[in-house]
Amino acid sequence: MDEIKEILKKYPDRRGALLPTLYVAQKAYGWLSQEALEEAAKALNLPPATVKGVATFYAMYKHKPMGRHLIQLCTNVACMIMGAERLVDLLKERYGLEPGGTTEDGRFSLVIMECIGACDRAPAMLVDTDFHADLNENNIFEILEKYE
Amino acid sequence: MERFLLKNIDNPESHRLAFYEAEGGYGSLKKALSLKPEEIIGEVKNSGLRGRGGAGFPTGMKWDFASRDPKFPKYLICNADEGEPGTFKDRPILEKNPHLLIEGMIISAYALKAEKGYIYLRGEYPYAKVVLEEAIKEAYEKGYLGDNILGSGFKFDLSVHQGAGAYICGEETALIESIEGKRGQPRIKPPFPVNVGAWGMPTVVNNVETLANIPLIIKIGSEEYKKIGNPECPGPKLYCVSGCVESPGVYELPMGTTLREIIYEHCGGIRGGGELKAVIPGGISTPVLTPDKLDTMMDFVSLPKVGSMLGSGAVMVFDQSVCLVRVCWRAMKFFEHESCGKCTPCREGVSWMRTVLERIESGFGRKGDIELLQDVASNIAGKTFCPLGDGAAGVVLSFIRNFPEEFDYHIEHKKCMVEA
Incomplete structure (x- = not known):
């Protein structure tokens, strides 16, 4: 209060x-x-x-329980042309994580973001409040593995 | 050109008050407090400064309207809801040079006789929130904010209001609704916020970059300021470049620098020696351009002459490897997600444009789809409260107009010509 x-x-x-x-x-x-x-x-x-x-108007208020870590990955145009959609597929393959969903162990939730203002270093994401950019098929997992 | 907006941002201490002061920071505020509020408004009017958020409205005129309204209290709001896809120009000011913005806001508030200000910061910039709140705390401790600023008798309080992930809140009346604790849906205009804004009071909403220009105008005077860039809309401009260039990033250049100079001299040209296919000059809401428009000056008066807009100065570059139908579809998916749902032409029309683009893109396009898209788009434009629908319609129409062969190929061959 x-x-x-x-x-x-x-x-x-x-x-x-x-x-x-x-x-x-x-x-x-x-x-x-x-x-x-x-x-x-x-x-x-x-x-x-x-x-x-x-x-319910605003995307960043959550109306269902979230995993321990929230991945907010941008797939808007600048990130899309730099391969962000492939990263979405890989998250599904590796963790069974779908956009809008949470992993079974409650470790990660994934939300697709509409531009996080890092288009010069695309693709980019927020994990909780940490910013990560210049992502690729390898470093995204190196980053995510640090979040228990 | 000497950098002003991005001065010293490479220094790790650039966000600290002590560093900013040592570099001459808050000198413009001291000078401003010795002037009358009307004199400052006169300077800003004479400077020719136009709003850097996208609309390009003359800042001094906006201030004049608010200042002439007899109602008090008045509010000053900084629009830091940088949500236009492709845009990341305000971010370095917010994260690396926050005192420039704060100084600009205090001077503006003094000119407007506003005693309360908010920085409406998008929820997606959590680090900027930390930096800004620390900078505001420093400014209070040093007497730049609060009661009786630097002994002048002027009072101004400033706080950060964090948005929550709604693109539409970058539109000033939706932003005001959101600050008032409501759903971020735009209001009909008139009345304009300068007369009936936050809590019904005269309110000026200015973009981060606009406010960051104010200390420069006060420092060098409006006559000197007018010598920077295109005299028709002068000043320094932040261009943020992304996509298929060698060196994407934020570049501070004189207003009116050509697209060619930005892409080929500052950004090192197309990545991997590729060939340019298309450019979006001012963020995803601005019409796409073909390579023959490269010599256009990037400013508020030159881009409309070639069918586009400066918008936020977010240059998105596409080479031959990019499917423009897919870009257009992704843009429409964005607008569909972000339409606030208030006006039917936008809510329904944008959704249908996304649906039709999606079937063209995925190889299920039908004859007549192009005409259908054009029909829907022309029934959105001009029929909504705010420019979101206009932007979406303009994007579709410009992609079809400038790259008809890509759409036709998709429909005829059921696949993309880029992969072929």
């Missing part, structure tokens, strides 16, 4: 604090479960339906 109080100071009304509050709830619960959404609604004194309506 202290974190939310700090957030509220930055906005002229409670509703303004909703996006950052959803991030706080997502961090605490791992994803935006019904319970997490209701907590956020209660903290800001907003209707739960309003909160859910906002949360």
